[in-house]
Amino acid sequence: MKPKITLKDIARELEVSISTVSKALKNSEEISRDTKDKIQAFAKLYNYKPNNIAVSLKNRRTKNIGVIIPDIVHHFFTTVISGIEKYANAKGYNVLVCVSNESFDREVINMELLANGSIDGFIMSLSSETQLKKDYNHIKEVTQQGIPLVMFDRVTPEIACDKVVIDDEQGAFLAVKKFIESGKKRIALVTTDDYLSVSKARAMGYEKALKSHGISLDPSLILKLPSMEVEEEAFEAFFSDKKVDAVLCVNEIFAIHAMRLVQLKGKRIPEDISFIGFTDGLLSKYAMPSLTSIAQHGEIMGEEAAKMLIEKVEIETEEEQFSTTVLQPTLMERESTK
Numbered sequence: 109m110k111p112k113i114t115l116k117d118i119a120r121e122l123e124v125s126i127s128t129v130s131k132a133l134k135n136s137e138e139i140s141r142d143t144k145d146k147i148q149a150f151a152k153l154y155n156y157k158p159n160n161i162a163v164s165l166k167n168r169r170t171k172n173i174g175v176i177i178p179d180i181v182h183h184f185f186t187t188v189i190s191g192i193e194k195y196a197n198a199k200g201y202n203v204l205v206c207v208s209n210e211s212f213d214r215e216v217i218n219m220e221l222l223a224n225g226s227i228d229g230f231i232m233s234l235s236s237e238t239q240l241k242k243d244y245n246h247i248k249e250v251t252q253q254g255i256p257l258v259m260f261d262r263v264t265p266e267i268a269c270d271k272v273v274i275d276d277e278q279g280a281f282l283a284v285k286k287f288i289e290s291g292k293k294r295i296a297l298v299t300t301d302d303y304l305s306v307s308k309a310r311a312m313g314y315e316k317a318l319k320s321h322g323i324s325l326d327p328s329l330i331l332k333l334p335s336m337e338v339e340e341e342a343f344e345a346f347f348s349d350k351k352v353d354a355v356l357c358v359n360e361i362f363a364i365h366a367m368r369l370v371q372l373k374g375k376r377i378p379e380d381i382s383f384i385g386f387t388d389g390l391l392s393k394y395a396m397p398s399l400t401s402i403a404q405h406g407e408i409m410g411e412e413a414a415k416m417l418i419e420k421v422e423i424e425t426e427e428e429q430f431s432t433t434v435l436q437p438t439l440m441e442r443e444s445t446k
Contacts, residue, residue, distance in 0.1 A: 113151075113154045113156055114156075114252045114253070115129050115130055115133075115252060115253060115254060116252040117154075118147065118150055118151060118154075118156065121150065122146060122147060122150060124143070124147070125428045126252070126254050126428060127254060127428055128143065128147070129147055129151075130254045132144040132147035132148060133147065133148065133151060133156075169228060169421075170225070170226055170227055170228050171200055171201050171202060171228065172201065172202045172203075172204055172226055172227045172228060173192070173196050173201050173202070173203050173204065173227060173228060173229060173230075173231060173414065173417060173418075174204050174206070174222035174223075174226075174227040174229070174230045174231070175189060175192055175203055175204065175205045175206070175230075175231045175232065176205075176206050176207075176208055176215060176218045176219065176222075176230065176231075176232040176233070177189065177205065177206075177207055177208070177232070177233055178207075178208055178209070178210050178233055178234070178235045178236065178262065179207060179208075179209060179210060179336075180207055181361070182336070182359060182360075182361065182387060182389070183360070183387055183389025183390055183391065183406075184261070184359075184386075184387045184389065184404055184406045185233070185406070186406075187389075187406030187407045187410065188233075188260060188261070188406040188407070188409050188410040188413070189203070189205055189410060190406075190407050190410060191406060191407035191408060191409060191410020191411040191412075191413075191414070192231060192410040192411070192413060192414045193410075194407070194410070194411060194414075195410070195411040195414035195415055195418075196414045196418065199414075199418055201228075201414075201418065204222060204226070204227060206218035206221065206222065208235040208238075209235075210235045210236045210237055210335065210336070211235055211237050212235060212237040212238045212241050212243065213237075214235070215232075215234075215235045215237075215238055215246070216246045219246050219247070219250065220246075223250060223255070228256070228421045229255060229256030229257060229258075229417045229420065229421050230250065230255065230256070230257045230258070230417075231257075231258045231259075231260065231413045231414065231417055232247075232257070232258075232259055232260075233259065233260050233261045233262045233263075234259070234262040234263065234264060234305075235262075236262075236300075236303075236304055236335055236336065239262065239264065239303050239304055239305060240301075240303045242266070242303075244264060244266045244267055247267050248267065251267060251268065251269055256417055256420035256421050257269040257270075257417075258270045258271065258272065258413045258416045258417045258420075259271045259272075260272045260273065260409055260410070260413045261273060261274070261306060261404075261409065262304065262305050262306055263305060263432075264305065268428075268430055269430055270413075270416040270417070270420065270430050270431055270432070270433075271430075271431075271432040271433070272409050272412045272413045272416065272432070272433045272435070273409075273432065273433070273434055273435070274404045274405065274409065274434070274435045274436075274437050275434050275435065275436055275437055276306050276309035276310045276313065276386075276437070277309045277310065277312045277313035277316065278313060278436065278437055279310065279313060279386065279402040279404070279437035279439075280309075280310040280311070280312070280313025280314045280317065280356060280402070281313040281314075281316055281317045282313075282402065282437065282439045283313075283314075283317075283356045283384040283400075283402055283439065284313070284314055284317035284318060284321075284356060285317050285321070286384065286400070286439060286441075286445060287354040287356070287382060287384070287445070288317070288321045288323070290378075290382065290445060290446040291446075292353045292354035292382060293323065293353065294326075294329065294351060294352045294353050294354070295314075295318070295323075295329065295352065295353070295354040295355070295356065296329045296330070296331065296346075296350060296352040296354065296355045296356070297310075297311065297314045297329065297330045297331070297355075297356050297357075297358075298331045298333070298343075298346075298355060298356070298357040298358065298362045298363075298366060299311055299330065299331070299332055299333070299357075299358045300332060300333050300334065300335060300336060300358060301332055301333075301334060302332075304336075306358070307358050310356075310358050310386065311330070314356060328350065329350060329352060331343075331346045333362075336358075336359060336361075338361060338362065338365050343365060343366060343369055344369065347366065347369050347370055347373070348373075352381060353380070353381055353382070354381065354382040354383070354384075355381060355382070355383050355384075356383075356384050356385075357383065357384070357385040357386070358385075358386055359385060359386055359387055360385040360386065360387040360388070360389055360391045360392045360399060360401060361391065362385065363383050363384070363385030363392075363399055363401075363444075364385070364391050364392075364395050364399065366383065367383050367395065367397075367399070367444065377397055377443075377444050378397070378443070378444050378445050378446050379446075382400075382444060382445045382446060383399060383400065383444040383445070384399070384400045384401065384402065384439075384444070384445060385399055385400075385401050385402070386401065386402045386404060387401060387402075387403075387404060388401035388402065388403040388404065388440050389401075392440070392442070393442075395444075397442070397443030397444050398442035398443045398444065399442055399443075399444045400439070400440065400441050400442045400443075400444045400445040401439075401440045401442070402437045402438070402439060402440070403437060403438040403439075403440050404435075404437060405435050405437075405438070408435060409435060412433050412435070416431075416433070
């Protein structure tokens with residue numbers, strides 16, 4: 109028995125794009141007769157069987173977009189959804205949202221749930237568990253069938269698709285630069301383990317800013333947590349033991365929790381300790397004191413992701429071309445810094 113092959117296998121063997129293979133197998137007039145004959149003969153030789161779910165999705169326009177996000181706790185993801193809906197609705201598309209709750213298994217289930225012919229393509233941000241496991245087979249199965257996919261925020265080079273991200277490294281650099289210019293020297297970083305792409309990039313920006321201003325990196329001033337969830341004991345131990353005068357947090361929930369903790373210990377913000385967090389959500393605006401933040405422009409990111417996906421859905425091209433849009437962060441100064 110000949111091994112089962114995919115569209116990607118045929119494309120690789122014949123040195124054409126997946127889109128060309130897909131169109132040739134559908135006998136599209138856009139493909140030359142010679143190319144169609146070659147592809148169809150190869151597919152027949154190796155007993156190629158199309159993925160019925162994927163074929164249904166590609167052949168029947170639904171005007172629905174599937175969105176998978178890691179959680180709904182962080183304000184950033186709600187702003188991205190708002191941006192996606194704003195652009196998609198204006199183009200006549202509906203948006204179906206699923207939440208992975210940072211779970212690999214839930215992310216897989218969400219993709220299977222949506223990939224039943226009810227959507228035209230996916231927009232997604234990877235769950236923390238998926239990035240930890242580095243298992244992207246469920247996503248590759250979709251892209252190998254030519255299903256449009258756009259990733260945002262948490263992305264991976266393992267998947268060839270369009271992507272929209274913020275320059276997280278630059279955002280962290282701007283924050284640390286702000287601290288240093290206001291006279292801060294012992295600058296802490298509250299982050300997660302480096303398996304999360306955004307945390308890794310923000311840690312790089314933190315280190316780069318310290319180095320560029322002649323400040324040695326002190327690993328003891330970095331608190332790494334296993335996930336985006338607050339760990340009370342870890343925070344308590346870190347802020348009881350470490351003498352710091354500024355703190356950069358990779359999300360606003362970490363920052364708000366840390367500010368409350370140091371205030372209970374009698375510290376003044378920003379006189380004794382300054383804080384900056386990522387996201388710039390409602391918590392940042394209404395905290396006491398209000399939190400200086402790195403704005404990630406989630407709504408713009410969502411609009412851009414929706415635009416990229418809908419263009420892929422509506423304008424089929426013979427050659428596969430993917431691009432990454434990098435948005436620039438903005439430092440929103442408030443009361444938690446001088």
